[in-house]
Structures are given as structure tokens and as C-alpha cells.
Amino acid sequence: MDAVVMQEVRALIFDTFGTLVDWRGSLVADLSAWGAQRGLNVDWPALADAWRAAYRPSMDRVRRGERPWTRLDDLHRASLEALAPRFGLANLEQADLDHVNHVWHRLQGWPDTTPGLYRLKRRFVIAPLSNGNVSLLVDMAKASDLPWDTVFGSDVFRHYKPDPETYLGACDLLSLPASRVLMVAAHNGDLAAARALGLRTAFIPRPQEHGPGQTTDLRAESDWDVVAGSVEELADRLGA
Amino acid sequence: MDAVVMQEVRALIFDTFGTLVDWRGSLVADLSAWGAQRGLNVDWPALADAWRAAYRPSMDRVRRGERPWTRLDDLHRASLEALAPRFGLANLEQADLDHVNHVWHRLQGWPDTTPGLYRLKRRFVIAPLSNGNVSLLVDMAKASDLPWDTVFGSDVFRHYKPDPETYLGACDLLSLPASRVLMVAAHNGDLAAARALGLRTAFIPRPQEHGPGQTTDLRAESDWDVVAGSVEELADRLGA
Numbered sequence: 001m002d003a004v005v006m007q008e009v010r011a012l013i014f015d016t017f018g019t020l021v022d023w024r025g026s027l028v029a030d031l032s033a034w035g036a037q038r039g040l041n042v043d044w045p046a047l048a049d050a051w052r053a054a055y056r057p058s059m060d061r062v063r064r065g066e067r068p069w070t071r072l073d074d075l076h077r078a079s080l081e082a083l084a085p086r087f088g089l090a091n092l093e094q095a096d097l098d099h100v101n102h103v104w105h106r107l108q109g110w111p112d113t114t115p116g117l118y119r120l121k122r123r124f125v126i127a128p129l130s131n132g133n134v135s136l137l138v139d140m141a142k143a144s145d146l147p148w149d150t151v152f153g154s155d156v157f158r159h160y161k162p163d164p165e166t167y168l169g170a171c172d173l174l175s176l177p178a179s180r181v182l183m184v185a186a187h188n189g190d191l192a193a194a195r196a197l198g199l200r201t202a203f204i205p206r207p208q209e210h211g212p213g214q215t216t217d218l219r220a221e222s223d224w225d226v227v228a229g230s231v232e233e234l235a236d237r238l239g240a
Numbered sequence: 241m242d243a244v245v246m247q248e249v250r251a252l253i254f255d256t257f258g259t260l261v262d263w264r265g266s267l268v269a270d271l272s273a274w275g276a277q278r279g280l281n282v283d284w285p286a287l288a289d290a291w292r293a294a295y296r297p298s299m300d301r302v303r304r305g306e307r308p309w310t311r312l313d314d315l316h317r318a319s320l321e322a323l324a325p326r327f328g329l330a331n332l333e334q335a336d337l338d339h340v341n342h343v344w345h346r347l348q349g350w351p352d353t354t355p356g357l358y359r360l361k362r363r364f365v366i367a368p369l370s371n372g373n374v375s376l377l378v379d380m381a382k383a384s385d386l387p388w389d390t391v392f393g394s395d396v397f398r399h400y401k402p403d404p405e406t407y408l409g410a411c412d413l414l415s416l417p418a419s420r421v422l423m424v425a426a427h428n429g430d431l432a433a434a435r436a437l438g439l440r441t442a443f444i445p446r447p448q449e450h451g452p453g454q455t456t457d458l459r460a461e462s463d464w465d466v467v468a469g470s471v472e473e474l475a476d477r478l479g480a
Contacts, residue, residue: 148389
């Protein structure tokens with residue numbers, strides 16, 4: 001990013017799942033420990049992958065108007081209930097299903113996430129722009145020490161990314177033109193949607209997000225304004 | 241507040257102007273120093289009072305639908321422009337008017353505000369529920385060290401308090417029933433509106449909010465769930 005563009009940026013908005021938090025590793029670690037206490041024999045990595053595979057289709061049904069606005073917690077819950085029989089979880093009580101479903105509130109950051117965000121917060125307004133709902137993101141921030149200035153959950157806009165209402169809604173609430181807002185993500189598609197609306201873009205590859213066999217988003221697929229190896233490197237690049 | 245009710249509360253939402261920040265004292269101190277540098281001779285306390293007197297009527301025009309949704313920054317700006325000739329500010333350039341208008345982004349907290357919020361944040365989700373817009377509240381939080389978990393500005397809901405959409409909208413984004421959310425304010429009317437919708441209520445008197453001649457909200461006018469002398473005393477009362 002050239003210096004002139006960089007000087008204009010006032011706020012950074014972040015994708016969270018994958019970009020800042022290790023959803024797959026956290027989910028497996030959290031639920032393996034919990035399941036072991038209960039003597040459950042579950043293939044947690046396979047559940048993580050199957051649950052995540054249901055994520056985009058469930059949001060797309062909302063995006064296409066096939067179901068009314070539904071917050072991500074409730075989409076996650078419906079997907080979990082559908083998967084439960086296949087993974088030996090059909091007999092869980094409602095409170096246990098709630099606990100499993102809320103694993104998304106307890107995800108842990110990559111090692112560079114928290115130190116990088118603290119540095120960036122000193123110079124910029126920082127906020128998530130996530131498909132998670134506000135309460136999920138607030139709980140995640142407390143669990144993982146993410147020092148947000150404010151939280152843009154999808155339920156603020158009642159739209160899921162990549163709907164334009166999310167990116168532009170965040171800019172509007174920040175009282176900033178899109179050119180002064182930098183979208184940070186580990187997903188090329190998220191950045192392409194943001195760039196099309198005039199936002200600045202920063203790519204941080206997370207080649208382990210989907211585990212050892214990841215095949216997508218291994219590298220920048222366009223000339224994003226910044227490409228950085230970590231949130232701390234992003235802070236370096238932005239002089240924070 | 242009895243112990244059972246207290247144990248149910250998960251989130252605290254705060255009025256900001258007056259309750260947490262000393263808008264009148266901050267405005268006078270900030271603009272007096274700025275004006276002195278420029279040789280301006282302005283009765284800043286009188287401007288503060290006149291500006292604040294325009295606040296409720298300007299929001300009520302939006303609330304009654306007489307003008308479309310307008311964020312507080314823009315209501316403040318229109319009021320300031322109307323007052324400028326009377327206070328010797330008619331010749332200010334646009335950039336200077338912007339600086340004056342943004343004094344609301346630079347308000348300072350009462351002495352107990354920041355230490356009390358840090359304590360409460362350890363145990364509860366904490367957020368402002370303010371008629372300020374998100375960008376105003378984010379800037380205020382940075383200027384005054386208010387460690388919010390998230391920020392509920394009126395522009396999230398496109399409604400001003402005491403419209404029910406604000407209180408209920410905050411509960412919805414928190415994924416909590418109203419009975420688990422505690423509204424904290426220095427204004428009896430704000431708490432009455434919150435209570436009517438099922439929220440819990442805490443009153444913190446701020447008898448100097450309007451300066452030495454204040455006549456309103458000097459004391460609790462109902463049996464609010466908590467009455468505390470400061471944010472720190474509120475933290476004491478809630479075991480935080």
C-alpha cells in the first residue's frame with residue numbers, strides 16, 4: 001500500500017473466523033476435552049469439517065431470501081442438530097447441545113492476533129466485520145482478548161457477507177467513506193467484495209485454517225493493498 | 241436489587257452523556273482552551289447550555305418523523321450553526337466548525353467512570369446505549385478510556401431514546417431477554433422507559449451534569465433496582 005493511501009485509512013475491519021481465530025483447532029481442542037469428560041467417542045475433526053461445510057449454504061439460504069433473517073447462532077444450532085445423529089450426539093440433552101453450539105463463542109486467536117490488535121488499536125479504530133452475531137463476537141473477544149473498539153456482527157445489518165449492506169453498513173456506522181476503511185481477511189472472496197465497494201484491502205494468509213489439507217486461499221489472488229503474514233506484520237506495515 | 245435478580249443480569253448498558261461523561265465541563269474546558277489560542281471571546285458555558293437545550297427538540301423532530309433519520313453529529317452541527325451568530329462564531333471556517341462540533345467526541349469521563357467500567361467488564365458485558373452515533377461513541381471511548389465490549393449508538397437502530405427500538409434492539413443484539421440486561425443512567429426518564437420494557441435499572445445521580453444550578457434528576461424518583469453514587473459503587477453493589 002502506498003504511503004498516501006495508508007495515511008487516509010482510519011479504521012480496520014476484520015473477518016474473524018479463520019482470519020483472527022483458529023476455529024477448527026479451537027473447536028476440536030475444546031470439544032475433545034469436554035467430550036472426554038463425558039466419555040463421548042466422537043470424531044471431532046470430522047464434525048468440525050462437516051459443521052463448517054454447512055455454514056455457507058445455511059447463510060446463502062438467508063441471503064437468497066429463502067428463510068427470514070436468522071442469526072448465525074441459530075444457523076449453527078440447526079446444522080448441529082442435523083449432524084448430531086451421524087456423529088453419535090443424538091442423545092445429548094438440550095443444555096449439552098447449547099454448550100457444544102457455543103463453542104463458536106469460545107474460539108481462540110492465532111498467536112499473533114491479540115498482540116497485533118493491541119498495537120493497531122492505538123492508531124486505528126478496529127472492529128470485526130463478521131458473519132457471527134454480536135453476542136458471539138463479544139463472547140469470543142472476552143475469551144480470546146480481542147480489544148475491539150466496537151463490534152459489527154451480521155445481525156447489526158441483518159445481512160451476511162458478501163452482501164454489500166455489511167461492508168457499506170460498517171463504513172456508515174464508522175462515519176467514514178469506504179476509501180478510509182481497510183478490510184482485513186484471510187479469504188480472497190471477502191476482499192474482492194470489499195474492494196468492489198471501494199474499501200481498502202489487506203490479506204493475511206491462514207494456510208492451516210481448514211487443517212493440514214487446505215486447498216483454498218493459500219495465497220493472495222489479487223493485488224490487495226497489503227499482504228502480510230500476520231496481524232503483527234500488518235501492524236508493522238501500517239506503522240502501528 | 242435482590243441477589244436473585246442480580247445473578248440473572250449478564251449485560252449492563254449505559255447512558256453516556258451525563259451518566260459517564262461530564263459533557264458540560266468537558267465542553268467548556270476543551271473549547272475555552274481552543275478559543276483562547278485563537279483569541280476568541282465566547283461565553284462557552286452559555287454556548288454549552290444553549291447547544292444542549294437544542295438536543296432534545298432536534299431528536300424529537302426525528303422521533304416524530306418530521307425529518308428522516310439523522311445521526312447526532314449532524315443534529316449537533318445544525319444546532320451549532322444556528323447558534324453561531326449569537327455566540328460570535330459566525331465567521332468560523334468549516335474546518336473550525338467541524339472541530340467545535342467534534343467536541344462531543346472528546347468528552348471526558350467522571351473520575352469514577354473508567355475504574356468502575358474496568359471492574360464491571362470483568363464480570364459483565366458492558367456497552368453504551370446512547371443517543372450518540374457509533375463513531376462519536378468510539379472516539380469518546382478512545383479519548384476517555386471507556387473499555388466497551390461493543391457500542392450501541394442510536395444509528396445502529398436508527399432511533400433515539402426513549403424509542404423502544406433502542407432498548408429492545410440492544411437486548412436483541414446481546415441475545416438476552418430484557419430481564420437480564422441492566423440499564424444504567426443518571427436520568428429517571430431513561431430508566432422509566434427501560435423498565436417499561438422489562439429491563440433492570442440502576443440510577444447514578446450526577447447532580448453537577450448541568451452545572452451548579454441543576455434542578456432535575458437530583459435523586460432517584462422511583463424504586464430502581466440499584467441506586468449507586470458512582471460507577472465504582474455500582475461495581476461494589478454487583479460484586480464486580
